Amino acid sequence: MSTAKILVLATGGTIAGKAGSATRHDYRPGLIGIEEYLGKVTELGLDADLTGQQIANIGSEDMGPAIWAAIHSTISAALDDPECDGVIVTHGTDTAEETAFLLDLTLPTTKPVVLVGAMRPADAVGYDGLRNFANAVRVAGDPDAAGRGVLVVMSDRVFAARDVRKARTRGTDAFRGFPRGSVGLVTPSALEWFGAPWRVDEAARFPFALDRPDVPILYIHAGITPDYVTRLVTSATQGVVVAGVGEGNMPDPVRQALVELAAAGMPVVRASRLDEGLVDREPEDDANRFVAARALNPQKARVLLQFLIAAGVKEPAAIQEAYDRR
Template sequence: MPGRMISPYIHVCATGGTIAGRAGSPTRRDYRPGQIGIEHFLTRISALGIDTVLTGEQIANVGSEDIGLPVWAALHSAVQSALADDDCAGVIVTHGTDTAEETAFLLDQTLPTDKPVVLVGAMRPDDAVGSDGLRNFANAVRVASNPDASGRGVLVVMGDLVHSARDVRKAVTTGTSAFRSFPRSPIAAATPGSLEWFTDPWRTGEGARHPLPKTMPDVAVLYAVAGMSASAVTSAIAGGAQGVVLAGFGEGNAPAAVREALGDAAKAGVPVVRSSRVDEALVDREPDDDRLGLVAARALGPAKSRILLQLLLAQGITNFDAIQAEFGRR
């Protein structure tokens, strides 16, 4: 974290990913993420004529498939330190796209909302034809520099659109328009020279909803498939899972034997959340949920449901009603 700056600045926390990746050829399909350091990246950004003062910090330089609690803890600490400086107007996190939604949601739940925190990545490496990294980053600077970006939780900027961390997910494996939002659509459109908000802030002045734990409880995600047996549930519990998220069919469904096994786990004190493997899914409470003691994920997909349940369990929150209330928050 840099010393106190004379003028407002945006602090950039770099973690690697495709936005810092290189292929060695502008037309090569495969590439290695996390090849460019933050100082080199900021030098390239300065050539664009962006007048915002930027400082940088290298937290990690890996593909986002390798990001977990150790990187999250270092990143969280760096972001908190930056936000505590009165001269820091906001923070940008550069990140790989594979787990961007998970890091964004974790930060969204564990940081205050009084200053913008913007996560940005790229779908094409730095040296590829049509690389989107610099444009996405310039858009992120535009968003993070805007006071109206605060009070919205953590934001994700990709493909000229701004997404809420709670709603965003990667929906396409290739191409620069790979991110979608549900149930809300993108909340703004951004270019290096413009920013148009589609909605008012909804979390103004809100503090962190949950602390970042030193360890994350083991929560298993079970993917529902045709012919699935209850052994998937019993194996997860026997393996030490302290909570279970079902990536169910449709509105969080599973074969009857699996649902009963999940109910048995819940009655034994292992919280169970019904989510869905469907890309755009609302999982509401059903009559059987009361009988079985299951939590409905609402609009959170399996990955974010797992993170939220981990944060709750780390605080000792196992009460069914308390967990359900957290999944119903906006």
Template structure:
């Protein structure tokens, strides 16, 4: 049986980088269906958190206060720089990033691939704004503090805490538009269970003392995601190529499939030096390599959904990885 850890915070400080999202959102009414994300300053949020009486040393820093739909390379660069500095600073025991849920899986995966695993890095968000009935923000944050303050959280890559589930950033995906259980892990489920009092790890660390897998890009290559549909035409591909695509991710039907004309256009893009990844628009399931992938030059996304497949392909291109075999190995890696 894996050990259970009672709430006992490490004395090292935890740096909290706030980016906004629903966890910092307000509706102005406890029952109003719409709300404004990114309204609460991190100083006010941590002041409210301090009233819970949990023994934690937190240092807040407002990086942004926006809807996570607006997050992109500029903010990613700032987060990466500040987290890297905290990893190198012995005063910090870990880092928490408060983040909107819509793009948390992309930010988490990008950081997971470009940071070492020496200290806990935890993303946390909420599905209900702070002034809503049943708001989950403070509870989720308390759980994230429990994780970030624990030494055994390192060596697992970047983590995402939603509800009581601790997910690997490589596995975490938003699977529901609403409700506090909107996140799940695929292909692995939760790797830990957290409350403000208890922390249970369901598996041992698997990335102990691992360096960053990729250098953080100076610029992000143009990689569109093409969503496959019945009647899709090859023009969807040729227009992406004409628009300057440096790579393409197909959110394919089933196991990464597409109409014949689209597949042929994608193979032609590969012949022009544009890497193509076959992912799936389905919620679950692996996209395995097929015999035709060798002749077409395609990369199989394996367990990564289209959004994360896009991030990984951008990292590969930015780091000069052009071999299909090398790229496939990166998608196969856990």
């Protein structure tokens, strides 16, 4: 088997961060450049031909459309390059799930694309970044990783972009998958998939768009009143995602305010603020013209709704089909 040629795109994050001390809690993300990082990786003796490119060097709380556009265009070119076998994106953990899902919707599934990060900076005791990176190389270099959409590798697990979510603020085992816990287990020396690829040679589901519709998230809490809706929705708003309590629930006065928006043609998607929040359709959804987010959390539900609206899909039934799709 020939050595895999892998393009590594660096965006910063904790995996490239430093604290200046092995025991400090605070640190600065994105201080290590890609060339320096790949120099450290060389010492691991990985069986891969790695080429690096610095896209950004930020904490992922600052991730946004311009950087997404640069990541997307660079990956697209790599997927068309016969000399490239796979792509790794180093990324901060805070918004990795949103970047992964956005790329999952807008890239074909012909080659492996893997996001990887770390929960501890590079100079901390127990730094997890190098192991996570070595695992990502194992995944990105495996031809069988293609056809599974964009993947996220953390703590010896492989997650699908649609499932993955950051569930803890601390500890290296901070990521979970829902409804699928993970789609594979990986170490620097071994990789085991839980089933066959499910998206073999699939084209991108949506074209990438730099400017996407304004879709805010309404976070439901005890005591919320309808005026929260009117304060959140502006003349630029084209859709709303509700981070509901329980199975996408909300007080009836708030529901009625959203029903008015939906009746006027604005898509409204019910998601859950819970970590494992499966939201099925309820009997009133048809009359209300609401959409159930199914297993997507509010932040991913928002990304999908933006692409649907940008593609001209605004009818609740057609939107619901997209949320039902694996």
